[in-house]
């Protein structure tokens with residue numbers, strides 16, 4: 001019984017989904033001055049978590065054949081036979097349905113619709129089609145994984161504010177551009193897995209040297225785009241400092257990857273990419289709280305409204 005619970009938990013890709021939920025949380029906090037409304041925050045996060053977990057379980061179901069062949073994924077519950085496909089299907093549908101009920105009834109219909117689109121985008125369009133069809137799979141499919149800050153933003157504002165779309169989309173854009181270096185670094189290290197499973201990932205179809213250059217190009221783009229929140233007045237100097245330092249390290253990894261010191265270097269870059277995104281969003285969050293206290297800044301900059309906490 002305990003083993004089955006652990007298998008079901010593994011289906012939800014807990015660590016990936018935890019970071020996804022964190023980016024949604026940051027979207028919620030940046031969307032409004034002060035604290036976001038508690039009901040939309042709590043149930044919004046729950047609904048987004050359930051939908052992402054459901055999408056991850058469907059990914060396991062559709063990818064059974066691939067997962068069995070790849071060393072990295074051969075231990076997964078469906079690949080080993082620890083769970084049967086019908087169990088995974090019921091689990092995924094239950095999580096997805098629960099997510100939609102919570103979002104529609106306790107948050108808003110817009111968030112439910114956008115979350116459902118992300119679920120389909122990852123579980124069906126990316127996993128079922130793009131992953132097997134084109135080396136640009138993760139670039140296009142990355143839109144679904146990048147959406148959570150927008151979902152969080154929609155949950156607490158229902159997109160009523162004037163600049164909501166632009167600000168929320170900027171956060172989405174950051175994750176979207178981060179995804180190719182994040183994934184291709186791992187794919188370089190695991191390219192034999194993908195080749196054996198006949199999955200057309202970029203290092204398999206275009207070679208490692210080409211992939212390294214693509215990683216560098218996306219990394220430069222990423223660092224430039226992470227400066228935009230400051231340029232449009234959404235974030236302040238605290239975030240800027242964090243984004244610059246984190247970004248310089250990211251660029252160092254991408255540059256060094258062109259001539260890596262050892263065969264594990266790509267995996268080190270992949271691991272850093274996860275720390276990077278987590279830290280970048282943490283800087284966005286903390287900066288949002290600090291902004292009103294910094295000289296010359298005020299609630300107009302989108303930060304905490306001083307008057308409200310007196």
Ligand code: HEM
Pocket residue numbers: 015016019020023072126137138139141142145146175179182183186274277
């Ligand atoms: C299409 C987009 C993406 C692809 C193809 C991708 C691919 C991967 C792969 C293959 C792994 C290794 C997982 C494992 O070994 O079990 C991984 C790990 C990870 N990904 Fe992504 N990823 C994507 C988007 C994202 C997004 C949007 C986030 C969060 C915002 C994210 C966060 C993580 C985290 C936290 C890990 C580490 C998990 C761990 O340590 O167990 N990924 N990703």
Ligand SMILES: CC(C)=CCC/C(C)=C/CC/C(C)=C/COP(=O)(O)OP(=O)(O)O
Pocket residue numbers: 013016017020048051052053055056059063073115116118119122127131144145147148
């Ligand atoms: C509703 C919502 C916000 C959905 C988000 C969906 C989600 C869980 C995105 C995570 C992206 C991810 C882990 C891709 C790897 O899939 P892969 O099949 O290439 O990797 P694998 O080989 O490790 O399974």
